[in-house]
Amino acid sequence: MNRIDRLTGTILLLQNHRGLSAAAIARHWEISERSVYRDLAALGEAGVPIHFCEERQGYVLMADYHLPPIQFTDQEAAALSVGGVVARNMADESLKAPLRSALTKMRSVLPAASLDYLKGLEASVGVWKTAAAAPGHAHRFMPVQDAVLRRRCIDLCYDTGGQGRLRRRTVEPLGLLFYAEHWHLIAYCRWRRDFRDFRLDRVRELEVLEGGFDGHVDFNIDDFLASVIADCELTPVTLTLPRTAVDRFQRELFGTPTQQTDLPDGRCRLSILAHAEDWLVDWLLSFGPELRVEAPQSLRRKLGESARQIAEQHLGKPLT
Incomplete structure (x- = not known):
């Protein structure tokens, strides 16, 4: 980045923050603080009204100063x-x-x-959309995001497990997380008196309330996710599958570390820590007979029983 672009970027930084120290600006641009002071002096000489605010312990722009219309490069656009x-x-x-x-x-x-x-x-350039929003339930993200930022409570009617069991509850929205091809609201549920994960496509009714909420000031979505994974009871699972299926396996297995060993026959042995064995059964069946679970035995039995039930249903007779 040349210096002109950095000077313009520094103005944008100051416009978007209520006070930045020279050290913070230096970290952003990965330059020395001495270079930052030279940049600030150059901006001052060019008529940009920057001053040091003792109250905020950082450099600020005068409130009425704005850059002229921004020009985008082809790459930025x-x-x-x-x-x-x-x-x-x-x-x-x-x-x-x-x-x-x-x-x-x-x-x-x-x-x-x-x-x-x-x-x-x-x-x-195109993106293949893998899942359509449920009719009538496609206007959730922006109202929820606004409630998160403004710390406003939400009254929602939620379809628990997607099974038609509707429950109304008031929650304190704390963050939004995208995983498993859906947006999820992470919130403190006043009914459960605990943190809960709500899939937005399962919210049937939603109202942002006038009342706000206190607390949870240190909530961070990444820290929350790490704590959830750490608190789960994990089961070691070892399995083998064709090398061509490894990419899909690792892409769809959310939040679970995987150890991979390539085998001479073109297959791979994967060792994972599973969060929910019952959910894992249905998902593993989707890989077909090429996937083989080596351990634990409890998962092997559940897979075998589910496969037997599917076979009997489609063959129309019990397997002997």
């Missing part, structure tokens, strides 16, 4: 455009409208050559 393609297919309807608006604003400041570049890019 392409990155945002591709991100938009991905987000349109992973987000619900509540996110799509503001996303379209933001991308339209970006395109409005691009020169004609850059617009032609983006049209070619968008024609050559």
